[in-house]
Structure formats: structure tokens, C-alpha cells
Amino acid sequence: MQKEDEAWYASWFNTPYYHLLYKDRDHREAALFMNTLTSYLNLKENDSILDLACGRGRHSKYLSRRGFDVTGVDLSEESIAYAKQFENINLHFAVHDMCVPYPQKFDAVFNLFTSYGYFKNDIDNLRTIKSIKAELKPGGYGVIDFLNVKLAIDNLVPREKKKVGGITFEIEKYIENGFIFKNIRFNDKGENHSYTERVKALTLKDFQTFFKQAEVEIKAVFGDYHLADFDEKTSERLILIFH
Missing domain, CATH: 2.60.40 (Immunoglobulin-like)
Incomplete structure (x- = not known):
């Protein structure tokens, strides 16, 4: 049972029921998104990617098979314990709070499948973006894949x-x-x-405010996993690419 005084994600994500409820997520769609995204970012084999709030590592595992050097981090100890069985020379997992910069720099940092906006206070949402900025190598890009709140x-x-x-x-x-x-x-x-x-009902305007405060620049905004243009009325996703 979830305790009233703890962050909901700290308890719910650590249960087998969370993974049962969402077990039918579209892995083919996820793979196509990763292919399209890494191609758009011009990432090369052995480039490093941080999968921020990776869960049990479905994106991390796929990216590793594609030849990238991937680190998946999540606050859920249960999820990371499960993911660690898949570790190899280019795939690593660790328990980590995404509000705090990971002690390594990457060519890209991915925050996928609405794994953002969980916090009660906006300061923690801002801290996360500042942490992503700190985790990027020069020329690297951060990606936040969020829901389109209006739709x-x-x-x-x-x-x-x-x-x-x-x-x-x-x-x-x-x-x-x-x-x-x-x-x-x-x-x-x-x-x-x-x-x-x-989940905080964050709009594109809200993200633009966070990015300005964190001193990061938006490169592109997309509305689906095919990287079509974002339309607030019709787009399924809000995908932000920044550096």
C-alpha cells in the first residue's frame, strides 16, 4: 500500500503490480522511436546515452543492442535490481535520483515515456533540467518525452x-x-x-520557462514518435530536444 507521506513513484514503481498493469506497452513503437531519435541526433556507435528514469530498462536494453554505451538510472531499487541482470560491457544500471547530476557526462540524456513532472514542487522539476544540462558533454542533447497535456x-x-x-x-x-x-x-x-x-500538467510554455531558468536552449519540439511537428490540439506527445 502507498503511504501518504512518501513520493508516489517511490512506492508504486517498486511493486510488481505497476509492471503488470503496464506490461502491454508497445515495444515495437519504442524501438522505432529510438531509431528515429538517435538518427535525428546523429548519434554514432559507442556514443554514450543516459536513460534517465529508465524503469526496468526496456529502452536502455534496445539502445545497447544498437551499439550505444548506455547507462540506465532510476529511483526504483526493484526496477534496477531487475535490470541489472541484463548488464554488459555497454549497458549499466544504477539507482539514482534524477534531480541530482549523475557523476558522468554523456552524448545524450533521454527522459522517456512521461518520466518527468512527478514532483510536488516546481523547483525539483527545474533541478532535473539543470542536472540534465550538467550531464551533457559539449555538443550533447537532452530529450524529454512528455505527454501533450491539452490532448x-x-x-x-x-x-x-x-x-x-x-x-x-x-x-x-x-x-x-x-x-x-x-x-x-x-x-x-x-x-x-x-x-x-x-503528473504535473506541464505545457510547452511551462517547459520553455524551465529551460530559460536553467539556461538551456530548445533545438526542436515534436509531437509524436515519428518526430512530426508539434500541434497542441492534435499531437499525442510533447517531445523536447535541448542543449
Whole structure:
């Protein structure tokens, strides 16, 4: 069960239920995005990439197979413990807080699949961007793959049920105090569970403010994993490339 006084991601991401609920994520789409993104950034074999908030390492593993030197970091000890079984000479994993600069510099830093905006205070969102800046080699690029808040809110489904692995997850979504909340409730083996995801409803304008404060420059803004132009009304994603 999630404790009221701890960050939601610290508890929820460490459970097997999180990985069960999201197990059907599109790996083919993720691979195509990584191919398109690394090509756009002109990354070469053996270039170094930091996968920031890597989870169990699905992007990290694919990038490593593509020949990049990849480090995946995440706050979830359970996720990193799982990912470490896949380590090799060009693939490394570590428990790390993304608000703090990792003690190494990279050709690119990727923050993927809406792994940003979890914090209660904007200062921590800003600290993360400043940390990415500190982690980049000269000429390197940071990438934040975020949801398009306007489209997400316009298409918000307040309540739904999803059955996965014999467990029925009851999901409630709502907007409150500038955050998109997702309450997740379920019963497993007679025990009730309840978790809440919370993501700041950050717009492109909000990111532009953070980037200005962090003294980083936007190179490009895209709206999907094919790197099409961003349109606030129709784009599925908000993908920001900066240095």
C-alpha cells in the first residue's frame, strides 16, 4: 500500500503490480522511436546515452543492442535490481535520483515515456533540467518525452476497468491543483491495494520557462514518435530536444 507521506513513484514503481498493469506497452513503437531519435541526433556507435528514469530498462536494453554505451538510472531499487541482470560491457544500471547530476557526462540524456513532472514542487522539476544540462558533454542533447497535456485532458476518461493477469484494476483520472491524477485500486488474494499517480500538467510554455531558468536552449519540439511537428490540439506527445 502507498503511504501518504512518501513520493508516489517511490512506492508504486517498486511493486510488481505497476509492471503488470503496464506490461502491454508497445515495444515495437519504442524501438522505432529510438531509431528515429538517435538518427535525428546523429548519434554514432559507442556514443554514450543516459536513460534517465529508465524503469526496468526496456529502452536502455534496445539502445545497447544498437551499439550505444548506455547507462540506465532510476529511483526504483526493484526496477534496477531487475535490470541489472541484463548488464554488459555497454549497458549499466544504477539507482539514482534524477534531480541530482549523475557523476558522468554523456552524448545524450533521454527522459522517456512521461518520466518527468512527478514532483510536488516546481523547483525539483527545474533541478532535473539543470542536472540534465550538467550531464551533457559539449555538443550533447537532452530529450524529454512528455505527454501533450491539452490532448490528454481533452480525452480524459474519468473511470475505467482493466483486467490484467487475473487482476481487475479500477482506474480513476481527474485534474486537481494543476496535476493529472490517476487513482488505481485493485484486490489481489483478498488484500485491497490503492496507489495514486500524479503528473504535473506541464505545457510547452511551462517547459520553455524551465529551460530559460536553467539556461538551456530548445533545438526542436515534436509531437509524436515519428518526430512530426508539434500541434497542441492534435499531437499525442510533447517531445523536447535541448542543449
